[in-house]
Amino acid sequence: MSGTWLLWFIPLLPLFGAAACGLIHFATLAARKKDPSASGPSALAPLVACGAMLGALGLSIAAFKQLAGLEVEHRVIESAVWPWIHVGSLHLDISMVVDPLSAVMLLVVTGIGFLIHVYSAGYMKGDPGYAKFFAYLNLFVFSMLMLVLSSSLIGLFVGWEGVGLCSYLLIGFWYEKGWPAEAGQKAFIFNRVGDASFLIGSFILIKLFGTLDLSDVNAAVAGVAADPSKAWWLTVAALCLFGGCTGKSAQIPLFTWLPDAMAGPTPVSALIHAATMVTAGVYLVVRLNPVFAFDPMVLTVIGTIGAFTALIGGTSAIFQRDIKKVLAYSTVSQLGYMFLGLGSGAFAAAIFHLVTHAFFKGLLFLGAGSVIHGMHDEQDMHKMGGLRRHMPKTFVTFLAGAAALSGLPLLSGYFSKDEILAHTFAHGGFYYVLWGIGLFTAAVTAFYTWRMVALTFFGKERFDHHHVHPHESPVVMWAPLAVLAVLSVFGGLLGLPPVFHVVHQLEHWLAPVTEPGRALLEAHGGVHELSHAVEWALLGLGAVIALVFAHLGFRRYVKGTESDDNVQRTQPALADFLVGAWKIDAQYYAKIVYPSKLVAFVTAVIVDQFAIDGLVNGAGGLATATGDRLKLMVDGSLKTYALWIGAGAVLLALLWMFV
Amino acid sequence: MNVPSEHLLVLAAGLFAIGVLGFLIRRNVIIVLMCIELMLNAANLTFLAASRQHSTAQVVNLDGAVFSIFVILVAACEAAVGLALIIALFRLKQTVESDALSEMKG
Numbered sequence: 176m177s178g179t180w181l182l183w184f185i186p187l188l189p190l191f192g193a194a195a196c197g198l199i200h201f202a203t204l205a206a207r208k209k210d211p212s213a214s215g216p217s218a219l220a221p222l223v224a225c226g227a228m229l230g231a232l233g234l235s236i237a238a239f240k241q242l243a244g245l246e247v248e249h250r251v252i253e254s255a256v257w258p259w260i261h262v263g264s265l266h267l268d269i270s271m272v273v274d275p276l277s278a279v280m281l282l283v284v285t286g287i288g289f290l291i292h293v294y295s296a297g298y299m300k301g302d303p304g305y306a307k308f309f310a311y312l313n314l315f316v317f318s319m320l321m322l323v324l325s326s327s328l329i330g331l332f333v334g335w336e337g338v339g340l341c342s343y344l345l346i347g348f349w350y351e352k353g354w355p356a357e358a359g360q361k362a363f364i365f366n367r368v369g370d371a372s373f374l375i376g377s378f379i380l381i382k383l384f385g386t387l388d389l390s391d392v393n394a395a396v397a398g399v400a401a402d403p404s405k406a407w408w409l410t411v412a413a414l415c416l417f418g419g420c421t422g423k424s425a426q427i428p429l430f431t432w433l434p435d436a437m438a439g440p441t442p443v444s445a446l447i448h449a450a451t452m453v454t455a456g457v458y459l460v461v462r463l464n465p466v467f468a469f470d471p472m473v474l475t476v477i478g479t480i481g482a483f484t485a486l487i488g489g490t491s492a493i494f495q496r497d498i499k500k501v502l503a504y505s506t507v508s509q510l511g512y513m514f515l516g517l518g519s520g521a522f523a524a525a526i527f528h529l530v531t532h533a534f535f536k537g538l539l540f541l542g543a544g545s546v547i548h549g550m551h552d553e554q555d556m557h558k559m560g561g562l563r564r565h566m567p568k569t570f571v572t573f574l575a576g577a578a579a580l581s582g583l584p585l586l587s588g589y590f591s592k593d594e595i596l597a598h599t600f601a602h603g604g605f606y607y608v609l610w611g612i613g614l615f616t617a618a619v620t621a622f623y624t625w626r627m628v629a630l631t632f633f634g635k636e637r638f639d640h641h642h643v644h645p646h647e648s649p650v651v652m653w654a655p656l657a658v659l660a661v662l663s664v665f666g667g668l669l670g671l672p673p674v675f676h677v678v679h680q681l682e683h684w685l686a687p688v689t690e691p692g693r694a695l696l697e698a699h700g701g702v703h704e705l706s707h708a709v710e711w712a713l714l715g716l717g718a719v720i721a722l723v724f725a726h727l728g729f730r731r732y733v734k735g736t737e738s739d740d741n742v743q744r745t746q747p748a749l750a751d752f753l754v755g756a757w758k759i760d761a762q763y764y765a766k767i768v769y770p771s772k773l774v775a776f777v778t779a780v781i782v783d784q785f786a787i788d789g790l791v792n793g794a795g796g797l798a799t800a801t802g803d804r805l806k807l808m809v810d811g812s813l814k815t816y817a818l819w820i821g822a823g824a825v826l827l828a829l830l831w832m833f834v
Numbered sequence: 835m836n837v838p839s840e841h842l843l844v845l846a847a848g849l850f851a852i853g854v855l856g857f858l859i860r861r862n863v864i865i866v867l868m869c870i871e872l873m874l875n876a877a878n879l880t881f882l883a884a885s886r887q888h889s890t891a892q893v894v895n896l897d898g899a900v901f902s903i904f905v906i907l908v909a910a911c912e913a914a915v916g917l918a919l920i921i922a923l924f925r926l927k928q929t930v931e932s933d934a935l936s937e938m939k940g
Contacts, residue, residue, distance in 0.1 A: 810936075811935070811936030811937065812932075812933065812936060813866075813932040813935060814858055814859075814932065817857055817858055818858065821854065821858075
């Protein structure tokens with residue numbers, strides 16, 4: 176096929192954009208050296224960055240169209256292959272591959288990425304690192320596109336590390352404040368733990384199959400069944416790769432970095448920590464679905480971890496006062512849903528939820544950013560209230576996002592979440608427990624979402640009118656909100672449930688990718704169909720729960736913050752437990768961070784300063800002391816020297832004679 | 835008359851001892867230089883004695899003689915350099931006493 180080299184330009188355009196923005200940043204710094212108030216050429220940066228994103232989006236849409244025009248069995252476009260590492264029997268090639276799954280991810284990453292770039296042009300205006308921000312943001316998109324498009328696991332890993340690096344850079348963007356830098360380090364270290372696991376999983380795959388090419392690995396899984404020892408290793412590899420996902424996608428036990436990552440600018444939270452990077456784990460599992468579906472035990476582990484992450488994230492969001500913390504824990508919780516879907520073997524449903532979540536959570540984060548922007552960097556919802564009168568556009572779009580997140584009927588989040596829960600329910604057995612947890616979390620989600628809406632936009636105005644004058648955000652900020660709001664409302668059309676007697680667009684589209692995993696599941700008897708009656712019942716149950724708890728959350732908090740204060744007074748331990756995310760982070764501090772710091776202190780003071788420095792200084796001291804004694808022999812008298820020479824000669828002679 | 839080699843060695847040892855003794859106890863640097871010459875010549879005598887010891891009636895061993903000529907050559911150079919140093923020393927200190935040289939005291 177002609178022109179497939181154009182695929183390389185999808186990731187390369189943002190990379191060039193990042194380089195250009197970096198140069199603009201240095202030019203700005205040079206201009207500022209002469210005149211501290213100069214903004215230099217930094218106003219060019221958003222144009223360059225958004226232009227690069229628009230180009231990537233255009234190419235992505237073109238690739239998508241070309242893909243859709245192909246026969247279903249041949250829906251793969253591969254770019255020119257770049258031979259990368261050829262060592263011994265190991266051959267690693269890199270190419271860009273678009274198949275139905277990566278096409279969906281491409282559109283999400285470039286589409287939402289473009290909107291968030293536009294939004295950032297308004298949000299970050301006036302920041303001293305304006306151009307630097309766009310350089311990082313474009314670099315992130317490059318890494319994410321590498322992750323999504325790479326044909327091999329090692330290319331995917333390059334993107335995987337790249338997004339981790341950009342996440343670190345952007346969380347710590349305002350590093351001079353101190354705590355964002357620490358949050359960035361925390362995110363980076365937590366991700367490293369996961370990445371180590373990811374690498375071990377990759378090594379096992381090399382050992383098993385001698386290749387990291389994703390389609391080769393997927394094809395080779397079928398041949399493993401005959402060999403029990405290989406099957407065992409494949410299970411270990413799948414668990415190790417999932418360990419990588421728990422780091423990147425903020426699942427138990429590595430999820431505690433995500434709430435802290437809110438230290439970054441809000442567009443970063445929307446792009447990296449809601450819409451794209453954190454969903455990389457979901458993408459990986461679907462991409463390698465035969466590897467994960469090979470052993471039903473692995474899927475059960477994934478589902479269990481997902482369900483409990485959803486529960487912990489959801490409950491932790493209930494009493495947060497920081498609007499971004501609510502959204503952060505909500506993201507943890509929604510990612511848990513995606514993994515619950517994967518664990519139930521519902522790969523398409525997980526991707527469906529990934530897409531709708533990217534719409535409505537991106538929208539909510541950007542809306543929260545608009546609120547924070549309008550409130551002069553206030554993030555405490557207890558100091559907001561009544562903002563619907565001041566920010567009507569933000570308010571309306573935020574409502575759409577909140578309705579989708581809480582799963583109000585007929586909105587995007589309703590369909591995607593209920594599809595996951597329906598698949599979990601259909602699985603039966605132990606999955607009934609997970610389904611129960613999921614349903615409970617859905618109730619919690621509706622509650623905290625509408626608490627957030629009520630506290631922010633309704634009730635009395637609790638801010639200080641003398642200092643804070645809330646204002647609507649400029650058009651570059653609310654226009655992306657409007658687009659995302661439309662997507663959040665109508666995104667559900669991508670995957671209507673079977674009871675509506677229409678084709679599930681996304682599932683149909685992804686079928687070529689998920690087919691091998693589904694075939695393996697079918698072999699284990701892991702594919703279940705629900706009768707229409709049960710499906711109607713589940714849909715109805717989901718709708719009722721969402722409506723009831725949304726109403727509860729809204730009514731309790733529409734008057735003000737009394738309900739929070741009541742809980743703080745009557746149940747301080749419970750509130751503390753939930754606000755502290757079940758105290759898991761505190762446990763990490765007590766059990767891992769403090770012992771590590773103690774070891775570091777002992778190493779620094781006793782081993783390094785005392786023992787090692789002692790040895791080094793001791794060697795020097797010994798030489799000095801020896802010199803001090805020996806210099807007495809040099810008394811300046813020629814005769815003494817001669818005597819020593821003679822004594823030496825005699826000694827040598829004696830040695831020669833007798834030894 | 836056939837002088838035994840031991841006699842030569844004893845003579846050389848005696849000369850060497852006188853040289854060492856003079857080197858150690860005399861302060862005048864010129865005398866010290868002369869003592870060094872004495873020690874070198876004691877060594878030459880030892881070489882020659884050894885060379886004679888290793889000669890037979892048919893083959894005369896000349897190794898020791900060659901060594902001695904080399905040593906005499908070096909001794910001549912050494913005397914030239916040494917006397918030049920002594921002159922420089924005298925210009926500096928107006929004395930040729932070795933005790934005057936103690937700048938290198940540690």
